[in-house]
Amino acid sequence: MSEFLSPSQARDVYGLESRYFAPRSEIEQALMRAGIAAIEMPLSSDDFQQLSNGMAVCLDECPDLLAQTFHKADSRYGGEAGFVRKERKVNADSGLQTADPKSYFHFTESTQGRWREQFAQGPKVMRDFLESGFEIQDALIGVAKTVVRDLESSHPNMGQLYFPDDDSFSFLRLLRYDGYEPYVSMGEVAKPHYDISGITIQAYADAPGFWAAQDGVQGERRHYDTNEHEAYTFLGKGHEKVYGAADNLQPLWHGVDRIIPAGVTYVPERTAVILFVDAPNVDYHVKQTDTLPHLLGSHALAFAN
Ligand SMILES: [Fe+2]
Numbered sequence: 001m002s003e004f005l006s007p008s009q010a011r012d013v014y015g016l017e018s019r020y021f022a023p024r025s026e027i028e029q030a031l032m033r034a035g036i037a038a039i040e041m042p043l044s045s046d047d048f049q050q051l052s053n054g055m056a057v058c059l060d061e062c063p064d065l066l067a068q069t070f071h072k073a074d075s076r077y078g079g080e081a082g083f084v085r086k087e088r089k090v091n092a093d094s095g096l097q098t099a100d101p102k103s104y105f106h107f108t109e110s111t112q113g114r115w116r117e118q119f120a121q122g123p124k125v126m127r128d129f130l131e132s133g134f135e136i137q138d139a140l141i142g143v144a145k146t147v148v149r150d151l152e153s154s155h156p157n158m159g160q161l162y163f164p165d166d167d168s169f170s171f172l173r174l175l176r177y178d179g180y181e182p183y184v185s186m187g188e189v190a191k192p193h194y195d196i197s198g199i200t201i202q203a204y205a206d207a208p209g210f211w212a213a214q215d216g217v218q219g220e221r222r223h224y225d226t227n228e229h230e231a232y233t234f235l236g237k238g239h240e241k242v243y244g245a246a247d248n249l250q251p252l253w254h255g256v257d258r259i260i261p262a263g264v265t266y267v268p269e270r271t272a273v274i275l276f277v278d279a280p281n282v283d284y285h286v287k288q289t290d291t292l293p294h295l296l297g298s299h300a301l302a303f304a305n
Pocket residue numbers: 193194195254305
């Protein structure tokens with residue numbers, strides 16, 4: 001017996017359902033119309049940049065400590081917490097760059113106590129970086145709660161699914177891509193995919209390129225830039241596993257294009273911050289072919305989220 005509820009058990013335990021004739025909030029109307037909704041963001045771009053720069057400073061001043069943060073987190077989502085460095089990947093046959101060099105960092109609820117203790121005697125830059133991550137994660141969980149509250153009239157008890165007894169289970173992803181000199185053979189920044197998550201808060205991106213296609217793999221791609229004090233929310237495959245493919249809210253097919261203005265000789269570092277919100281007590285059993293359906297029958301790639 002798994003310690004987690006399956007989607008059908010979760011529907012029974014929490015009394016989950018979709019009420020098709022309930023009044024719709026603005027967020028829900030946008031999710032139905034476009035698969036994605038703009039939401040109010042209490043944090044500023046300075047808050048996110050400070051977090052990103054904090055990681056860069058730690059990488060410079062205490063890389064060993066930063067590396068010590070890495071550990072395997074919850075296995076349901078292929079989860080990792082802490083710092084990861086990814087170098088550039090180039091396809092040997094085509095010469096195409098398939099992955100940009102980047103640093104990323106995952107915060108989870110369970111890492112707060114762990115890292116506060118682990119780095120209590122550590123350098124101030126490290127402690128400051130971690131604390132700003134915790135603060136941002138807490139603030140974004142607050143944003144996610146607002147979104148869920150807005151969906152409750154048509155999806156009763158959704159709050160209990162994601163925030164039972166005020167608990168939460170989320171991954172805050174900080175992505176910081178290296179700056180680079182552009183050249184010809186460069187693919188997209190992030191390949192198209194569905195998220196594993198229940199709910200995604202696309203909190204911040206300081207460069208254009210994020211796109212979403214409401215109608216899925218073959219759908220028309222629309223770009224969405226982040227504006228100050230605004231963010232986006234959309235759903236992942238976890239939502240579909242729990243609420244079913246007939247629900248009025250569907251997971252969103254999305255990716256990040258590379259957009260380089262003509263004549264630019266150097267593309268500076270760029271930062272994105274995303275919160276993935278999941279149900280603490282449920283295992284959605286999302287498979288790789290759920291999030292990357294075009295891979296069905298072909299070789300497995302890294303599990304994108
Ligand atoms: Fe994603």
